[in-house]
Amino acid sequence: RKEVEQDPGPFNVPEGATVAFNCTYSNSASQSFFWYRQDCRKEPKLLMSVYSSGNEDGRFTAQLNRASQYISLLIRDSKLSDSATYLCVVRGVVNTDKLIFGTGTRLQVFP
């Protein structure tokens, strides 16, 4: 089983749509969870951390289900500028800083 698994997409959605991405991780002892955004041939940029209680940042909502080892990202009112690859990222077990990346889910928002 892959350490972090995501549907690669692409998800093609019209402006204004709501879109949801899912991710599963294999190691139940994983410490912390993130969504990063990566534009084509650019560096990953942190979109938001994912906390156990779930969290929201503007149009973006992240949820974590530790029992199912499942993370989600919801984007409401999609903008053209949201077109990118969304990377599910897990930080490993205790005493490690390394980030483990999923392969990413590509989102294309069209007018």
Next chain:
Amino acid sequence: EPEVTQTPSHQVTQMGQEVILRCVPISNHLYFYWYRQILGQKVEFLVSFYNNEISEKSEIFDDQFSVERPDGSNFTLKIRSTKLEDSAMYFCATTPLSSGAYNEQFFGPGTRLTVL
């Protein structure tokens, strides 16, 4: 806003040659990382570095790779004898003084390494 910078942006080299990739971390950051991304694949961890020592490395980071902080500002990744399969984007990342579970790792823009 402070940024991680990397040089060069693109490096082309012949197989078997040595390359040095450079990173300038954000000034008060003390934890440093190298990741790589082969075209079309996921980002992979290579190594973490703190207090002038490697704190963790992956299986990819074999004897051909080394890291150092030669002058207190730059953080370098050296590949001694490049192979075709080393062709990838190499990202430096840094994080502030105290590395906590939710501390953001700030990524540099990357160096695209092409091995011919």
